[in-house]
Amino acid sequence: GESVGLHLPTLSVQEGDNSIINCAYSNSASDYFIWYKQESGKGPQFIIDIRSNMDKRQGQRVTVLLNKTVKHLSLQIAATQPGDSAVYFCAENRGGDTGRRALTFGSGTRLQVQP
Amino acid sequence: SQTIHQWPATLVQPVGSPLSLECTVEGTSNPNLYWYRQAAGRGLQLLFYSVGIGQISSEVPQNLSASRPQDRQFILSSKKLLLSDSGFYLCAWSRKDRDGQPQHFGDGTRLSIL
Numbered sequence: 001g002e003s004v005g006l007h008l009p010t011l012s013v014q015e016g017d018n019s020i021i022n023c024a025y026s027n028s029a030s031d032y033f034i035w036y037k038q039e040s041g042k043g044p045q046f047i048i049d050i051r052s053n054m055d056k057r058q059g060q061r062v063t064v065l066l067n068k069t070v071k072h073l074s075l076q077i078a079a080t081q082p083g084d085s086a087v088y089f090c091a092e093n094r095g096g097d098t099g100r101r102a103l104t105f106g107s108g109t110r111l112q113v114q115p
Numbered sequence: 116s117q118t119i120h121q122w123p124a125t126l127v128q129p130v131g132s133p134l135s136l137e138c139t140v141e142g143t144s145n146p147n148l149y150w151y152r153q154a155a156g157r158g159l160q161l162l163f164y165s166v167g168i169g170q171i172s173s174e175v176p177q178n179l180s181a182s183r184p185q186d187r188q189f190i191l192s193s194k195k196l197l198l199s200d201s202g203f204y205l206c207a208w209s210r211k212d213r214d215g216q217p218q219h220f221g222d223g224t225r226l227s228i229l
Contacts, residue, residue: 008156031215032214032215034217036220041225042222042223043205043207043220043221043222043223044205044220046217046218046219049217051214051215089158102149102164103159103161103218105158105159106158107158108157108158
C-alpha cells in the first residue's frame with residue numbers, strides 16, 4: 001500500500017494508555033475542524049469533527065479539544081488499542097459559500113501502539 | 116448509507132501516456148466532489164472540486180484535468196503523464212452545508228509513472 005507518513009512525527013504509546021495528538025492551525029477564519037485516521041494504503045477515515053462555537057466534543061473513546069485563542073486542536077484517544085495505529089490528520093475548513101468548503105490538512109502524526 | 120468507489124486501486128503508466136481515474140458516489144445526491152493528491156509523508160493537496168455537473172474548479176496549475184459528467188461521477192484525466200504525476204490520488208465527497216460537513220474519502224489510486 002501507499003507508504004504514508006515516511007517523515008511524519010511519531011507518537012508511541014503503550015496499549016491501554018491514553019493518547020493525545022496535537023495540531024496547530026493557522027487560519028483564524030477557520031470555523032470547522034475534523035480529525036481523520038489514515039491506515040496504510042487507504043483513504044482518510046473520518047473520526048470526529050468540531051465547530052468553532054464549541055471547545056470540546058466527545059465520541060466513542062475519542063475527544064477533540066479546540067482552543068481558538070492559540071489556534072490549537074487536539075485529539076485524545078482513551079485506552080489506545082493496536083488497531084488505533086495509523087497516521088492522524090487534522091483538517092480545517094473556512095466559512096464560505098456552500099460549494100467549496102475545501103479542507104486544509106495538517107501534515108499528520110503517526111501513532112504507534114506498543115503491545 | 117453512502118459509499119464512494121475509486122478505481123483502479125493501483126496503476127503503473129509510462130511517461131507520456133494518458134490517464135483516466137474514476138470515482139463514483141452512491142447513496143446521496145448533489146454532493147460536492149473533490150480530487151486530492153497525497154505525496155509520501157505528506158498531507159493532502161486539493162486538486163479539483165465540483166459543486167455540480169459540469170462545474171469544475173482547479174486549485175493548482177498542473178498537467179491534470181477533471182470532469183463531472185454525472186451527478187455522482189468524478190473523473191481525473193491527463194493527456195500526457197509526467198513523472199511528477201506519481202502519487203496517491205484520493206476522491207472525496209461531502210454534503211453541501213454552509214456550516215461545514217466532513218469529507219468522506221475513497222480508498223485511493225496509487226499511480227506510478229515509469
